[in-house]
Amino acid sequence: xxxxxDGLGWLFDxxxxxxxxxxxxxxxxxxxxxxxxxxxxxxxALPIGLWLGHLGRGGTLAxxxxxVGRAVPTxxxxxxxxxxPLGLSVWTxxxxxxxxxxxPILTNAxxxxxxxxxDAVEAARGMGMSGGQLLRGxxxxxxxxxxxxxxxxxTVQVLATATLAAVISGPGLGRIITSGxxxxxxxxxxxxxxxxxxxxxxxxxxxxxxxxxxxPMRRARRAPPTRERDRGMxxxxxxxxxxx
Amino acid sequence: xALSGPVHTATLTDNCLVRNDWVCGEYIRTRQDEIxxxxxxxxxxxxxxxxxxxxxxxxxxVAARRWGWxxxxxxxxxxxxxxxxxxxxxxxxxxxxxxxxxxxIIGLVLYSxxxxxxxxxxxxxxxxxxxxxxxxxxxxxxFRLLRNVELPLAMPAIFASLRVATVSTIAxxxxxxxxxxxxxxxxxxxxxxxxxxxxxxxASVLCVVLALIADALLLGLQRWLxxxxxxxxx
Numbered sequence: 001x002x003x004x005x006d007g008l009g010w011l012f013d014x015x016x017x018x019x020x021x022x023x024x025x026x027x028x029x030x031x032x033x034x035x036x037x038x039x040x041x042x043x044x045a046l047p048i049g050l051w052l053g054h055l056g057r058g059g060t061l062a063x064x065x066x067x068v069g070r071a072v073p074t075x076x077x078x079x080x081x082x083x084x085p086l087g088l089s090v091w092t093x094x095x096x097x098x099x100x101x102x103x104p105i106l107t108n109a110x111x112x113x114x115x116x117x118x119d120a121v122e123a124a125r126g127m128g129m130s131g132g133q134l135l136r137g138x139x140x141x142x143x144x145x146x147x148x149x150x151x152x153x154x155t156v157q158v159l160a161t162a163t164l165a166a167v168i169s170g171p172g173l174g175r176i177i178t179s180g181x182x183x184x185x186x187x188x189x190x191x192x193x194x195x196x197x198x199x200x201x202x203x204x205x206x207x208x209x210x211x212x213x214x215x216p217m218r219r220a221r222r223a224p225p226t227r228e229r230d231r232g233m234x235x236x237x238x239x240x241x242x243x244x
Numbered sequence: 245x246a247l248s249g250p251v252h253t254a255t256l257t258d259n260c261l262v263r264n265d266w267v268c269g270e271y272i273r274t275r276q277d278e279i280x281x282x283x284x285x286x287x288x289x290x291x292x293x294x295x296x297x298x299x300x301x302x303x304x305x306v307a308a309r310r311w312g313w314x315x316x317x318x319x320x321x322x323x324x325x326x327x328x329x330x331x332x333x334x335x336x337x338x339x340x341x342x343x344x345x346x347x348x349i350i351g352l353v354l355y356s357x358x359x360x361x362x363x364x365x366x367x368x369x370x371x372x373x374x375x376x377x378x379x380x381x382x383x384x385x386x387f388r389l390l391r392n393v394e395l396p397l398a399m400p401a402i403f404a405s406l407r408v409a410t411v412s413t414i415a416x417x418x419x420x421x422x423x424x425x426x427x428x429x430x431x432x433x434x435x436x437x438x439x440x441x442x443x444x445x446x447a448s449v450l451c452v453v454l455a456l457i458a459d460a461l462l463l464g465l466q467r468w469l470x471x472x473x474x475x476x477x478x
Contacts, residue, residue: 002339072448073416073418079432079444083436156326156327160330160331164419166331167331177335186338192332193338194336197336200327
């Protein structure tokens, strides 16, 4: 347990929080990298996924993208991008983060739209709703839990990849860990790992709350039976899982 | 020797290694041994992790079904573990297991649990109640019921999760390079820091190929283990 205690001691030492390579700076870098990449990825993947789901076409594309995303190591993409002319630029990291955020968002958006109760869609059509009305009034509200599940999964993925960016000298909290390894400072390695882990858990918790808060049907889904408890969880295990 | 240029260029070795090409046959020829070594390490770490992960997940899934209150705890804990970035998880294990394959394997086992426990539970939950009841009526109980009736019927869901777990474990093994046991990840890391294009690209491509081969092998194994489904699908 000594290693963990040393790590905590390192974290609670105020001297490690300030400065250009301190925890504070790295934390801010990490958060804005994650936020910006998620915004870009959502802007790209949500419209495509929702639209394909609405049309009911391109299913194989949506599923295959997530399969490919899972098989390609994030570290390999980071290393390859680093060796392009982009090099040390911050865009190397952002492009890698966006690339790995797209598959879960796209696939979950697609699956979310496809899983909408066909009876509800048929009833809406019968009432004379147009394609656009159907999309906005029926399909989107019903698809929100799964769509948000994808965004939540992507956030976890992006946070993890942002940590890994440190290996190619990118910004973010991972730098604390890698420079700890470089200086053979065990307390710093563990301290950095603790703060990255805590940040990931906090963000995941916040995303879960957000997912629940934006579900327009949450009151209708009162007292879910046990089997239904996982509804709204990211599509697992055979659809979307990736890690970094 | 037919010379097309000045003589001194012919004395300089000019090959794809010197030009630092992305695709380089010379690299594969000259570094064959270390590529094979990295490949073996990669496959070994992945295989051990998935096998241990599957065994643990099976026990956890059966326990979760036996005692309902455990279900939420097991699923919640494994999901939380999955959230922790791999670089941080390996670093957290580092003080205990040091620079060793054990550090990487423990981390990978923990990650695979999220996928495998869910998959096995999904499969077992989907066994129709009347099938289970008939089996119990025929005298199956406990372990025999699980082995002869429930597990075979849960096979498709279990294999689906096993394939996902294996493919993502192969990708994640690369991060093990932080403790020098990342298989092909070691090559990527070294190639990246010395700006060696062919080394990084070759190792990356091999990772993906490895994942595709493993996925195909598991699919084949599934077909072989569930011969009754072949009749259904064809």
